[in-house]
Amino acid sequence: xxxxxxxxxxxxLLPLSFYAGSALEAAPRLLGQTLVxxxxxGAIRCRIVETESYGGIEDKGSHAYGGRRTAxxxxxFGEGGAAYIYLIYGMYHCLNVVTGPRDDxxxxxxxxxxxxxQHDEALMRLHRGSRARRPADLSGGPGKLCRALLxxxxxxxxxxxxxxxxxxxxxxxxxxxxxxxxxxxxAPRINIAYxxxxxxxxxxxxxxxNPYVSVVDKERGIPY
DNA sequence: ACCACGATCGTCT
DNA sequence: GACGATCGTGGTA
Numbered sequence: 001x002x003x004x005x006x007x008x009x010x011x012x013l014l015p016l017s018f019y020a021g022s023a024l025e026a027a028p029r030l031l032g033q034t035l036v037x038x039x040x041x042g043a044i045r046c047r048i049v050e051t052e053s054y055g056g057i058e059d060k061g062s063h064a065y066g067g068r069r070t071a072x073x074x075x076x077f078g079e080g081g082a083a084y085i086y087l088i089y090g091m092y093h094c095l096n097v098v099t100g101p102r103d104d105x106x107x108x109x110x111x112x113x114x115x116x117x118q119h120d121e122a123l124m125r126l127h128r129g130s131r132a133r134r135p136a137d138l139s140g141g142p143g144k145l146c147r148a149l150l151x152x153x154x155x156x157x158x159x160x161x162x163x164x165x166x167x168x169x170x171x172x173x174x175x176x177x178x179x180x181x182x183x184x185x186x187a188p189r190i191n192i193a194y195x196x197x198x199x200x201x202x203x204x205x206x207x208x209x210n211p212y213v214s215v216v217d218k219e220r221g222i223p224y
Numbered sequence: 225a226c227c228a229c230g231a232t233c234g235t236c237t
Numbered sequence: 238g239a240c241g242a243t244c245g246t247g248g249t250a
Binding site: 068071072086087088090091 | 246
Binding site: 052054061062063086088089090091092094109111131141142143144147189190191192194195 | 229230231232233234
């Protein structure tokens with residue numbers, strides 16, 4: 001099955017309807033789209049290159065498993081299009097895109113992004129300190145990309161489809177270059193061994209040859 | 225009130 | 238490959 005970022009024009013805000021479907025269909029569709037973060041230093045734009053689907057109350061890997069509706073997960077129970085941001089391990093934040101209708105908690109974890117221009121990369125490096133020696137060190141990983149883009153819980157609930165939001169999504173394009181650069185792999189999600197039978201579901205999606213991807217599966221990944 | 229633990233990362237061996 | 242950092246969250250009492 002071919003997946004392309006969208007049928008939308010590059011640079012345009014993704015409409016509310018983009019978020020109406022399930023997390024499982026949104027996860028691969030989010031690859032190639034542009035995440036925009038407005039900071040005091042200006043906008044930072046980057047391409048989404050790795051995602052994970054966390055869908056529905058039956059997914060044992062999801063914070064909303066079993067219908068758990070708490071202060072933290074509340075935003076997931078809202079209509080698709082909002083950002084769900086939480087703190088993990090007491091020191092890192094993770095960014096999710098909420099999808100689906102109200103009262104159906106689904107979200108897509110953004111696991112890796114790639115700066116679009118040198119200007120974007122420079123700002124991201126600034127926020128990451130001197131660590132980033134390789135591309136994946138800069139923004140390959142959910143905690144790293146939130147650091148690079150200054151994303152924390154103050155942005156929880158941000159409307160990604162709103163032109164005035166400090167965090168939003170625009171239609172983008174797959175990486176340019178050799179054919180392999182836009183080849184998509186589906187593989188098991190990272191660090192969810194506790195999810196039992198859901199731990200092995202191939203619900204992680206990423207561009208096969210992209211250097212910003214956090215973890216590359218040598219055996220378990222399959223073409224999407 | 226108490227407590228175990230996590231959709232991670234950086235450092236060290 | 239192993240381990241510690243660090244604290245909000247959710248389950249239990």
